[in-house]
Amino acid sequence: MASPEQGTVSLIDGASHEVVATVVAPGALAGDDLAVTQAGSSAYVVDRTLGTAFRVDGATFDVGEPAAVAAPGGRPQVLEGGGAVYLVDPVRRTATHADPETLEPRLELSLAAEPGEGQSVVDSDGRLWVVDATTGSLTWFDDAKHVIDGLATTESRLVLVEGRAVLVDVTAGRAVELGPDGQEGGWSCTGLPPGSAARLLGSLTSGHVYAAVPDDGTFVISALDRDDCSTAVPLAEPGTADFGPLAQDGRYVFVPDRTTGHTFVVDTVRGEQAADVPLTRPGNRVELTTKDGIVFYNDLDSEVAGVLTLDEGAWTGTPVEKYDAATDEGVAVVGGGDDATGASGAGTTAEAATFAPVRDGRTAPDAPTSSVSGGPTITRVDVRPDPAVLGSPVTLTPLVRGAAGARWEWSVTGPDGTVVWSSQEAGAPTVTLRGVEPSTYELTLVVTDADGRRSTLSRPLDAVLVPTPRIASFSIDNPTPGLGEVTNISADESGLSGADATWQWEVSLDGIPLPFPGQPAPGAPLPLQFPFEGVYTVALTITRGELSDTASVPVTYADQCVPALANRRFVDLREDGTATVDITADDCFVDATVALELPPWLSSSTPTVDVTAGPTEVVEDRFRSADATPVPVDLSVVGSPPSDGVLPGAMTLVLGDVRVPVDVRVNLPPAWTADPTCTAPDAASGDRPRFRAELADADAGALDVRLTLDGVPGGPDGGYRMLPGPSGRGVYELTGPEQMPLGDATTFSVRATDRFGSVSEVRTVPVGGCAA
Template structure:
């Protein structure tokens, strides 16, 4: 069990960052201030390879008095410093793609859905780890973090990987058996992962062991954290359910919402409360967890106001409710359930993101150029100056600065990703560079580049805050300006890049001139123990193994990132039965004929095995390094191996009976006469009959005259049953007069298909008559029996009338006592249940 005190933090999303630039602490805007003298600190090429394709912006990431805010349409991500109320750092990103960024203190996790990878940016050095594959490309990854461990959640493959928060080394892969949707996964303060399955419903949690409770949650339930503990929110049932550490129901309480309401939910960090902003009513409902106290309602907007609530935020006793339809955010004081303030944070219709800390709330206009901070001064909330993330006219980030590095030479061109030239320097320009090649720059590992101290602010005389310059892992930038019709290559890691036609052989010759319009092919050759991570800049998007083909259109820059090749570890698969096992990423495709199979994958990487049964096989069952059914998620390590067992199935076919019904597990023939069953399994078939038919025996794989058959399934089983006419069956049993004329009774016992005995109990005077059984026969749909009493002969004829019995009694008197013959009719009904083998009466 992992008990590292997980404290989940909101996830922020940036876009694919190829260059990161340092900014001064910036307030403004009113009118846009001209950019200061600028150049860029290049992000290590490894990071450029990490930040490729990903997802759209979703929400902010923050901690320690700062928050990352995104401008997705402009390709800008900015770090807002809360205490100074300023833009501290800007990240220039590619607006055509996106990644998820979750801040972890000063560091951040970078989730690239397109590549299925996660990397970590170190906040002290700005260096990025090698991207690690945790999911399939174009999947759905997210990071849920705490203090000591991090979960990488892959909703597409229904897995979670527990990783080290610094090295990202995988420690365990958990098969969730659930596919969570938005708002359906949290990590509590004890480090337990909780997930709701959006497809089938059910609650899954992981505390070092894997637990599933299918009846605990519906598919549309959501999860929130209240004081760091999980609470299930059921909008359809209008309930809150707090959960124990073991996943049991701790307490249920009410939540006054309707299933059809558009609701934004937030669990309180320091109170036993859940907040629900309801668009249909324009109100905020405050519900107590564990107590049926859900009558607290605060009006957020005036009646008739257009409402489109965005995600809520909390800071202490205050809840912040953004109405994106109007651009206003309303502050609710939960101490007395009143409105404590209203702020215009964005134009109407723009998306607004909020995130709260103690006495600070950051806001960001996702569709505009402004962000900022709301601060609590002890009495009221105060909105600071709006902060410009970029120039709305051209998208230039706020005051991008590019400090010179040790590799800069007079007259050199801009570093990739730097801001446009802000104009000539105030000092005398340096003389032009000599025509000879400059001396080789020092090794960056031995002589780190220095950034000169920025000049004091001329208005205040104060020294601006200076952030550390991250060391670079790339090769030194070339010291001469790329000429028109040229290619410049920057290599990171142990590898070589060459060109065809010749010209580039980097490291060594990293800039070469080519004719405008020429096709140039760049080829990457990793070192003996390294591998190519990918291309960036002009070659961004090129497949790593296929090289990069460029058409020379001017001065082009290319990045190539190499890293130490991970150890390859074999994964063994044994297949039993009719089916195939395939791996993602590709490498294994194994069936029983080729079993056992083996393929090697990078140590520590995630591999998912999927079993595909043949037409006559069922779901795969795993043993070894995986257990259960469904996809098998593995963390590659020495000794990892699985056995996949496919159960063969056969189709049982039952011939439709002509005199009754055959039933068994999955069989109800003649309605359902086929069933796919595991070979070797057994089932019991039962033959039942109609009243006028009699079961005579089994055919096919069943035999004998018993009404039941215990059948063992083998290849192509087939069963039938035979029936014969049984006319007396419609009369057999006990019948009692039901027309109110007396309490007479008839009992018919069958001895053959058309013969048996009839016992008649008549109403006589003064005593009741018991005539006893008399032989009877069935003919033409009637059964007749007679009793000779000496003074008279009584003849009883019975026929079926619906579900009942019509009885005709004829009295033929032979005594000369004056009594006359008579004929009377009665209606009888059954008074006993049908035998087990009979269908109805």
């Protein structure tokens, strides 16, 4: 599953609903356009922004070397089928037959065609099929190259039905199967309204083509072998849905509606809607993937992914976080070092760190141990109670690894060197010492495996006449909390075996005792919360009768407040020049004021933001500091940004002495770098005129460039589509159709629209030398 805003790809285990691994796309930055093609347990990933592709091994999580497929922004594709892998560069009109493991090129093929979205597939026999979005020709490659004119149109699409290529003529609402010799059999209906912008999917298991039609809000099932397209399932009100790519699992087809954030589940056997499942926020781009009978979903615009399951007749979505939206930290990051986040579910709490108590400036020494390499290992032996009570049972609990089938030898030696107890019991034996005065004995454990490899541990065993308090260790939720953060300290008392005792906590800073409200019950954790920096000494005294034990542990409070965006790493103003972003202070549990430093062309009604510390909550009987509630801030473009696209560090968040630069993404209309031109027909162009337009834009590969013949009726709605040419980024070309009424025009006009709706200046040029 791709996370474009992170520049990462995550592997999700459907059975456990966990992120198993997250890898960083080589060379990617936050916001790169990533697309994933599943290939068994592995995957191919395309970075369309960089024009590269690489393979992620599903077993080892190794990331292969990125292969250069296309120019940056050049819409590259990785197509896989029948054991063959093709790297397609639509702009250069080439396809590379590549090694499936390394993506190293084996053979470069000239497509002589520029396929658009949904106009290229690889069938189960490894044939590559493409439709030329400019001429409508159909091309396929097996042992040779084959081209057919007249079967397809510039709007035709290709799908796979049971692994076979099928050509769908969306203009005429019909489909036909394809084979080694081109067309196989006759045309059948699809039930699509003429010219419909439907989402198409070929069935994996039967001879059907599925279509989600936003114009009338229906899901249409057409049977190729029966010429039957009568089944239409209503899903949404006509014209309201933005259907995303479809997915199939058995009898069910899944139709995401990006307008609402819901996904429809269609039962294709019954021909009815089976469920309407909310998965993500309205407007977000949801992908669906099926693998080994499990349906996965992925929100490309957030941290959310997950699994769709059918449980007791009801479809539900179980979310899985690919990364922490508050911190931008990935889950189960491979190669992330010791600090990489492990896979964990939402709502879990961190385990406390354990510290030996401090007595007289020293910590208790570890017991001496020795082991033979590769043999058993004794980490420690716990004694309960500790100190032991003479005449009462004491339990010895070892932590041993590699001791299967091994021989155990226990011994306790008195102060005079006499062995007072021995045993060959494996596990946790109990011993009663019979002395008459307090003494220190020596406890020894030897574990020897079948190969003679031995591990030995010796430690002192203190024995007293009556139960005596002893603080064995402290457990701290967070030994270095941030200002205002609650951290809980617990003590392990090992000497009293449940006998009554009083507990007294004290906290001091630089030797000065600090008051704090109340004392927790004996054995309960002590919550600490301080708004000032410093190394605090936390001391505990446990008293029973006239006996007591006192120990302490340091806790360091430090200012960790960092200003940040709450749910993303950049500000996106590309849609309409405005955005609402949430400002917060990470690792900050006191009230904080964040200032926004903005360039002259960017404005906010709230240049200073007061972030209030989150409340203190009780979770699993321990106090926790909740994160601060983010504060929404409106931003708008009020001037002319210096350039289109990403402006690194254009905005700065300031909190005290901490300054955090934030990238801002803006959108400017496409800009002309040269006037459009026209070249007269020649043999190379098939005796048709050729048009050329050169524009600069951050999304140059995604521009919709249209040409119209001024004053001449006819032609496609909106004008003739110009497509990216092989000459370079920002160059768009069109070879005029045969029926283009060029002789009746005196001028032609070109305009470009980017994917955010911004329109370039319209350039009008005399037809001039276009005619032969």
